[in-house]
Amino acid sequence: MDEQRWTWQELEPHYLASDNPRGQSGFGGDETRWAMARRVIADCIDRDGDFLDIGCASGLLMESVAAWTSERGLRVEPYGLDASVRLAELARARLPEWSERMFVGDALIWQPPRCFDVVRTELVYVPEEREREYVQRLLDLFLTPVGRLLVCSYGSSRRPSPRVGPIDECLRDWGFTIGGVAEAIDPANGITVTRVVWIDAS
Numbered sequence: 001m002d003e004q005r006w007t008w009q010e011l012e013p014h015y016l017a018s019d020n021p022r023g024q025s026g027f028g029g030d031e032t033r034w035a036m037a038r039r040v041i042a043d044c045i046d047r048d049g050d051f052l053d054i055g056c057a058s059g060l061l062m063e064s065v066a067a068w069t070s071e072r073g074l075r076v077e078p079y080g081l082d083a084s085v086r087l088a089e090l091a092r093a094r095l096p097e098w099s100e101r102m103f104v105g106d107a108l109i110w111q112p113p114r115c116f117d118v119v120r121t122e123l124v125y126v127p128e129e130r131e132r133e134y135v136q137r138l139l140d141l142f143l144t145p146v147g148r149l150l151v152c153s154y155g156s157s158r159r160p161s162p163r164v165g166p167i168d169e170c171l172r173d174w175g176f177t178i179g180g181v182a183e184a185i186d187p188a189n190g191i192t193v194t195r196v197v198w199i200d201a202s
């Protein structure tokens with residue numbers, strides 16, 4: 001899928017230069033916009049369980065998903081994985097109660113120590129020609145037998161690019177069975193800023 005890609009080495013200094021956990025997760029808006037754009041991810045979780053955020057950066061999404069699902073009476077235990085040692089250290093410092101849950105590694109080759117009930121990722125973390133392989137790897141190695149994989153695409157309603165990608169179409173073309181699609185739409189202009197597609201393991 002043709003989306004703008006950055007390596008973690010390119011992103012790391014920009015994230016670390018920010019003075020707030022949203023910027024340290026690559027998000028440019030305030031708390032209200034963060035909730036508008038990212039709460040949809042938590043809405044795709046429908047049961048208690050463990051949640052792994054691939055590309056966790058500052059750990060803010062882990063933290064937010066745990067809080068947002070708790071509002072619906074769910075108990076979601078967050079874990080994080082990031083390719084950047086420095087970002088993982090930042091997340092551990094921000095969230096010391098979960099410091100042992102922050103892993104460092106490239107999800108395309110990292111061997112998970114356990115399986116998770118929900119895994120969130122983006123396709124931009126891997127080379128375009130390996131996207132299908134990556135999704136299959138997550139389904140095979142990262143999920144519990146009743147787990148759910150959340151594949152996200154993020155865009156901006158303030159700039160003409162990037163826009164969210166057609167990840168549901170791509171996943172179907174690759175032969176995966178889509179469990180559902182959810183979107184966050186900016187109420188100010190009707191532009192989709194987050195698309196989440198999920199695949200259930202069973």
